[in-house]
Amino acid sequence: MRIVIVGGVAGGMSCAARARRLDESAEIVVLERGAHVSFANCGLPYFVGGEITEERSLLVQTPQSLRAALALDVRTGSEVTAVDISAKTVSVRTEDGTYELSYDALVLSPGASALRPPLPGLDSPRVRTLRTVEDAVALRDEVLAGARRAVVLGAGFIGIEAAEALARQGLEVSVVELAPHPLPPLETELAWLITQELGELGVEVRTGIAAASVEHGDDADVVVLADGARLAADIIVLSVGVWPDTAPFEAAGITCERGAIVVDAHGRTSAPGVWAAGDATVSVDAVTGIRRPVALAGPANRAGRLIADDILRPDDARALPHPVGTAIVRVGRLTAALTGANRAALDAAGIEYRTLHLHPNQHAGYFPGAAQVHLVVHIRTADGALLGAQAVGTEGVDKRIDVLATAIRAGLRVDDLIDLDLAYSPPYGQAKDPVNLAGMVGENVLAGTLRLWYPEDLDEARENALILDVRTPAEYATGFVPSSLNVPHTELRDRLDEVRAAAAGRAVRVMCQSGVRSAIAHRVLVQAGFDSASLSGGMLTLRAWLGARQNEVLERPGVLAHA
């Protein structure tokens, strides 16, 4: 039996390795059009930034090591240009010419290429991508050769990593992003923290704007933006998205959807004996059911492995799980991570949801180094099912998102989070872990014990309600919503008459710094007969939300105008 695998990274190599472990007798040929297989594609920005110093560190495996360990026939510089699905052959182009190779099973894991928008001047040699080891080495060489200014087109995960890497190397870096904020999948109120951190790193962020053209110059190129701004650049990194590399397979009659290969629950394509995995395939989102390619290493590796199972032991092969879509990125001192669906995906899928905001410490507040995890959790209104979560902070972000990703995969509801026994000791967590706290807030919301209002409701609240700020006077003085009333939560029970007079029959919208004290105050108010709601995430969330919008309520970034 000959298994031919197209693409020697992530999905393809996982498939090859698994196939060998299952079957010593199979002939396993891996065709990779690039110069390297199984390389550390996620490590490329860190090589450019100088944290990974050796090029060979990026080469996790070589054709030689794979032959020795797993008896794989790995052929680099070998591009599959055509497939004959009835003859069961592929055409392989190498620098020495083209040959035909027959297969019993064909696994397509070609990945995706950098999307190249139809932008005048994008053919400049100063325009780079960061997809291969060669890309990374070339970029690093330019950095070492004294490049001074870089423009990164696209502020997605890789764009941000590239921007930080270049800034670390001392370049002046601008990032241009069409979406309203960097890391577009992140919710607005969390992305603001990233925007600020990029500023700390010396990266200029230009969001909500498109690049219009690239003007070639002798000394430097100029990226011209839609508003006419001109950004000189020695290096331009193109990182506005990817597109499945599936032309020869679609041409062979394999069913594709917007360029991505359609697969069934076992990774089988429309052609008999042909499977596909990774960035070039259509996935079904586990939360929303939306169909789209998911460019993540984890699901690709998993699909490759399960496809090997399906090829070699089809009766026992498990189905590919739908990806939950967990991702993480380091930005300066911060970590941003997300799992499941965000607001945009939930809105697109027509799912009704509530959002929770929390800012708990990552470990006991009395232990040195306590720092906030800024956490957003979306739950289904109907039953409290966990739909998605995001977090930003300096520490403990990855842990909470991984726990929530596990909970989403397991189908837990928000109140189940209360019951998780998470490891607690002062250096590691809290007796009520941030995840447990999210469960408690969610349960209260579902039970009606807690009613939330959101930054989006600010204008309406200012118009029609009394905004009651229950922080201390000292906190209040650092910035507050104009015309809000300040009554510290510790004095609220004794000053209810004052609140009643100020409300004058209107609803009361309570707020504090993070949403904890305002929830307590809300309970006092509700039981005293007020129409009350507590601001989700408090001033911390409100500030970030307003900051991201450059809302005019702000006197200066991060601080609200005084009344």
Added chain:
Amino acid sequence: MRIVIVGGVAGGMSCAARARRLDESAEIVVLERGAHVSFANCGLPYFVGGEITEERSLLVQTPQSLRAALALDVRTGSEVTAVDISAKTVSVRTEDGTYELSYDALVLSPGASALRPPLPGLDSPRVRTLRTVEDAVALRDEVLAGARRAVVLGAGFIGIEAAEALARQGLEVSVVELAPHPLPPLETELAWLITQELGELGVEVRTGIAAASVEHGDDADVVVLADGARLAADIIVLSVGVWPDTAPFEAAGITCERGAIVVDAHGRTSAPGVWAAGDATVSVDAVTGIRRPVALAGPANRAGRLIADDILRPDDARALPHPVGTAIVRVGRLTAALTGANRAALDAAGIEYRTLHLHPNQHAGYFPGAAQVHLVVHIRTADGALLGAQAVGTEGVDKRIDVLATAIRAGLRVDDLIDLDLAYSPPYGQAKDPVNLAGMVGENVLAGTLRLWYPEDLDEARENALILDVRTPAEYATGFVPSSLNVPHTELRDRLDEVRAAAAGRAVRVMCQSGVRSAIAHRVLVQAGFDSASLSGGMLTLRAWLGARQNEVLERPGVLAHA
């Protein structure tokens, strides 16, 4: 309605706070016999060790702050000495005398006291416990007053934290533990890493031995061990376990089991209108069903909250979940954490299980700072249900144990771990996270694709099988099992005849450094017709297991004798 709560830490205080949020009109009285409520009991060792510098940092709340925020009537220095369950009153002893207090609902959260074994001389003033803020302040005062030598009796979590704290302050510290290794709930092969780290910290560890007596002296006491060894000590920290503080409640006729209060699914005791939470209650282990008190903050807080629900909105109150029993401790540079059941608990419960050992890096190996997570996972033989997990390492331990604790709570099976979408980027994880890898190993074991052997089988393997070491010759030369054959896994396919000749009809027991290469080799051997098995966790696990046993195969600690 008057709710009386006995005990103002963890469970008791969680109950009080939740009750107030649910009901503004209830009278809520918290009776605490100590001087402080809601103090940071888990922070006490870090105060002794000087990492937490201010005593007030340990006082998370005060009676005043709780009155202001939550209108709680918190009475410290108030010990409940009796309960009349028919009259619904408690007797409260204070320094001013005793009074009776009636209740509509009574919540018992008295906690547990340090167990005092019947040891001659234990009444010395140099014998200390570490349960209260006063204990911690007194210990720290002695440290600052120049104490030089300390003996810690008991190497459980708090004993180890205390030992490290005292060693950090420059004291000579010995720890005495009856069990064969420190942190008795940890599996032997992981505990060895802790033993070594304690050595690095300058803590002398004496295990498998009891203290026989304490001899009082003018200058110092002497702890005499069962083997006659004499350890001089300025400070003796007693930390051999705890005992529920339930005497007055048992005397009142409330059903107890070996001193711990028996509660139903809603925390109700045998007496109407009386609930109980925390260290003083019997819990049912979520994995094994074994009934025992669980002295952990998380379950206590949760129980307190759910009891408030049951008192004030009984129709909507959820049942208390059975604790999974997750715990964590920092030891020097290491973190040790565990969740679910260990071997001892599984053996006691008669559950058939398999054990997996892995040593993956916490993040991408090519990214700076990669370090191994030493992971042990127990799965049910019958169906792969996750039963327990433990890990030790310098980084990423807490995250993996929290993910596994979540998976256990959710009832996932080991192969479900493959499907978890955990956050990956080089600084945070691996495209195949350690937890995913555990799932793959477990699936292979359940499917029969991988057959494991264990350090426990070493003697039998040496006698009846060929031990085949597939590491490189350089690795092999650093220590190996006597009479084992070294064939690197990359040469195995070409040297099968050699293996066949050496095996001479015997089984082959393969091993490598961590269990990854030996699993590949196992597949080659099985398909070539050998009776083969792969050493779980490889030489890393074997060394730790032998080290913990001071096995004579060792020539020097950590390195096996050469043949």
